Amino acid sequence: MRYLSTRGGIAPVRFKDAVMMGLADDGGLLLPESIPAFSAAELESWRTLTYPQLAFKIISRFVDDIPATDLQALIDRSYATFSHPEVTPVVQKDGVYILELFHGVTLAFKDVALQFLGNLFEYILHERHERLTIVGATSGDTGSAAIHGVRGKAGISIFILHPHGKTSPVQALQMTSVLDENVHNIAVDGTFDDCQDIVKGLMGDLEFKQKYSLGAVNSINWARVLAQVVYYIYAWLRVAEQGRKVVFSVPTGNFGDIFAGYMAQQMGLPVEKLLLATNENNILTRFINQGDYSVGTVVQTLSPSMDIQVASNFERYLFYLFKQDAARVSAAFAQLKAEGKISFSQQELQQVRQDFRSASVDRQATLETIRQFKHDTGYLLDPHTAVGVRAAQELVTDDTPVVCLATAHPAKFGEAVVEATGDAVPVPPAIAQLEGLPTRCVRMQADAGQVRAFIILTVG
Ligand SMILES: Cc1ncc(COP(=O)(O)O)c(C=O)c1O
Numbered sequence: 001m002r003y004l005s006t007r008g009g010i011a012p013v014r015f016k017d018a019v020m021m022g023l024a025d026d027g028g029l030l031l032p033e034s035i036p037a038f039s040a041a042e043l044e045s046w047r048t049l050t051y052p053q054l055a056f057k058i059i060s061r062f063v064d065d066i067p068a069t070d071l072q073a074l075i076d077r078s079y080a081t082f083s084h085p086e087v088t089p090v091v092q093k094d095g096v097y098i099l100e101l102f103h104g105v106t107l108a109f110k111d112v113a114l115q116f117l118g119n120l121f122e123y124i125l126h127e128r129h130e131r132l133t134i135v136g137a138t139s140g141d142t143g144s145a146a147i148h149g150v151r152g153k154a155g156i157s158i159f160i161l162h163p164h165g166k167t168s169p170v171q172a173l174q175m176t177s178v179l180d181e182n183v184h185n186i187a188v189d190g191t192f193d194d195c196q197d198i199v200k201g202l203m204g205d206l207e208f209k210q211k212y213s214l215g216a217v218n219s220i221n222w223a224r225v226l227a228q229v230v231y232y233i234y235a236w237l238r239v240a241e242q243g244r245k246v247v248f249s250v251p252t253g254n255f256g257d258i259f260a261g262y263m264a265q266q267m268g269l270p271v272e273k274l275l276l277a278t279n280e281n282n283i284l285t286r287f288i289n290q291g292d293y294s295v296g297t298v299v300q301t302l303s304p305s306m307d308i309q310v311a312s313n314f315e316r317y318l319f320y321l322f323k324q325d326a327a328r329v330s331a332a333f334a335q336l337k338a339e340g341k342i343s344f345s346q347q348e349l350q351q352v353r354q355d356f357r358s359a360s361v362d363r364q365a366t367l368e369t370i371r372q373f374k375h376d377t378g379y380l381l382d383p384h385t386a387v388g389v390r391a392a393q394e395l396v397t398d399d400t401p402v403v404c405l406a407t408a409h410p411a412k413f414g415e416a417v418v419e420a421t422g423d424a425v426p427v428p429p430a431i432a433q434l435e436g437l438p439t440r441c442v443r444m445q446a447d448a449g450q451v452r453a454f455i456i457l458t459v460g
């Protein structure tokens with residue numbers, strides 16, 4: 001299996017090189033040269049597999065440069081850290097299925113991919129006798145999951161940029177209380193988009209990227225998306241009869257999670273529709289419903305991890321929407337840079353509406369959904385998950401099974417849940433133990449030069 005760039009400017013690379021490259025060297029994103037399909041019969045034969053066994057079946061189709069026994073061992077080690085034996089269990093509540101993705105070490109869906117990516121980096125670096133400097137941007141969850149995926153690992157330094165004061169207090173503590181020598185937190189005076197721009201800017205400077213062996217933990221790294229494909233298939237196997245189509249409702253920020261669902265569908269998973277749920281930062285909803293992809297200003301919401309305007313994986317979807325025409329993708333991003341928007345043909349917009357439906361859920365509706373769901377079922381939703389549940393309630397009116405992705409544990413966003421329900425959230429030990437821990441973090445302006453200087457000074 002070879003990987004190509006959405007911008008068409010690199011020679012095809014194999015899986016391990018794609019993982020190490022992160023952002024493609026031409027500024028695009030990496031994708032497999034073809035999507036390996038599975039048949040309905042194969043899907044049926046996977047019903048009794050454990051999560052790690054299923055993960056191997058899926059991931060191995062995209063990887064031909066790691067021996068099978070090593071790949072299975074990497075996968076087993078990654079999912080042994082989850083507190084639930086099913087890794088990503090599905091529960092049924094009030095007519096919808098909730099796919100719980102928060103049983104990893106940092107209580108958010110990011111652990112599913114970042115435990116795997118951390119182990120993968122370690123494996124490749126050991127094999128190649130190389131070092132890696134990870135530079136990542138976070139609106140709160142990727143950062144802590146990445147830090148916990150690589151803390152203390154030999155040969156890896158990690159620099160995580162988060163928008164100062166714009167994550168939840170628990171998210172901030174989960175990152176800054178990790179004092180391992182290889183972990184560096186940077187609080188940026190700006191938004192997540194500023195952080196992501198800085199990271200992409202540094203990765204785009206190929207001399208710097210090479211000299212400091214920069215690596216990516218954000219979903220620009222193909223391995224992130226690949227690991228996330230697995231739980232769509234796992235969930236389908238738990239809720240659907242043979243051949244039955246299912247709706248997935250996905251709270252969306254950087255478009256990585258829903259793009260993984262799109263890949264699962266392209267591989268052969270019977271998906272009726274992917275519902276793209278946004279908070280007030282609703283550029284993607286405007287795009288799907290009105291064809292308007294114009295960048296606005298980020299606003300702070302109850303679901304801070306989705307406070308994003310420029311969703312980086314959207315580029316991967318555009319590559320397929322534009323029928324794998326890399327020149328068209330490059331032109332679209334040139335237009336975005338020059339005019340702050342991308343224009344689409346009517347035919348393209350029709351295709352988009354076949355692929356997705358979308359709703360934007362505001363603060364009031366998020367609070368109401370958390371409150372009502374708790375009242376009706378006793379189950380606590382975190383505000384991101386609530387956005388997805390609400391979108392499903394608005395968009396699905398027939399009896400198609402609906403799976404809502406529960407992307408974080410409610411205790412990570414206790415303030416929002418208390419505001420909605422009036423009750424304190426039971427605090428799991430992983431969060432209780434953070435209280436009073438010493439922290440380390442440097443604060444900087446949203447300036448790539450400052451971040452670069454800090455990395456040089458620290459790594460040497
Ligand atoms: C809890 C939570 N829900 C949803 C999202 C949105 O996911 P994505 O950025 O992959 O669209 C994020 C951030 O990525 C998140 O941390």
Ligand SMILES: N[C@@H](CCOP(=O)(O)O)C(=O)O
Pocket residue numbers: 137138139140141142143217218219220253254256305306312
């Ligand atoms: N919501 C994310 C933002 C970064 O997204 P990623 O999936 O590209 O890493 C976060 O919590 O940091």
